Amino acid sequence: MGKLKRRICPNDVTINIGKDAPVPECPIPGESWKEITHDDTGTWLAKWGDPIKSKLIKYVSLGASSSWKGQSDKEKYEKARMLKSYIGNIRAAYIKGFTSKDITKQQIAVATYFIDKLALRAGNEKDDEEADTVGCCTLKVENVTAEGHNKLKFDFLGKDSIKYENTVEVELPVYNAILKFQKDKRPGDDLFDKLDTSILNAHLKELMPNLTAKVFRTFNASFTLDDMLNKETKDGDVAQKVGVYQHANKQVAIICNHQRSVSKSYSAQISKLNEKIDELQAYLKELKIDLDRARKEKPPLKSLDRIEKKIAQTSAKIEKMQRDMHTKEDLKTVALGTSKINYLDPRISVAWCKRHEVPIEKIFSKTLLEKFAWAMDVDPDFRF
């Protein structure tokens, strides 16, 4: 913690380049690149070892808007779409596995169920010096508590030490299996002691070509967005439709547990908004008194029309502020961006925008439009 990182020099850097391509000029006179390679199986352009974490390799690769990255992004979503036609069988298989006599098979079934239902990450083994975080396969006994009425309480630190807290009702066989897996174990012991990510992924590959645990997160996120958009979009103006989109986006972020820290000035901002609302309401009250007097033709003599107009304007302003405040509170700890960038098939959003005449710029920023260039010409009828 708190180390200065030394400068990276050309002789740290390996360049990956086509056999006949000209080698980029070394920017520091008298020095040279560590190595020039011609690896056409990789997508990286340059790499070097991190001076502090010796095991860590840093890469330079093409930007997100490149057709190369776009292609692999598209393949990711196509794989997730393929899961759609396999998911019925996969679910049937793990339900059967819940009561398997073979404990490894039973653990695989329950773990797959968690990954499908709760969008948990796979959970690779980690070195001791890394943060104490877990995923599905590395869940500890104390991370899951049986709460009665078939409810399981999950409580653990996931990727980036983000807390995952969720209580869910599960099928009785799952509940019983968890009790069984916990039996005769101590805190700190693995809940799934017969399992790791390679065993789990090897099993998933038997069910669908190239299937791995992470595909379920993409599948669940994109499926949820597509489903909610199609169920909840009603006639209305663009702002209302964008609201529907944000609501669906939020549900996805909750499923994926994408969080953000509450800004330091949050409470100050809220009280400021409240003050403003109070002020406006006091003003509205005055306006109503004025209106009353004007109707009775008492001074101060003001035009009825103008007062009524002002009342309408002020009421609308108050309503908007209250709505904004509600949204602010609602999204205080939820990060919508991560799922939009990494988990939601952009073709869902593009097709929805086309169907409902929402400008795509309302959904995607400039860089996202560039990143998702490959998805822009999708058919309006596209469904995930």
Added chain:
DNA sequence: GTTCACGACTCAGAAAAATCGCT
């Protein structure tokens, strides 16, 4: 076959920068 290290890629929130919207 199994374990293990590691290489190459995707995904994560925080911080920084740019933009918005109000006075």
Added chain:
DNA sequence: GAGCGATTTTTCTGAGTCGTGAA
């Protein structure tokens, strides 16, 4: 239209996933 605080977008780089190949 300047000045400001809030909000949104972009950048940054560490933290995961997953495959491969050597021991």
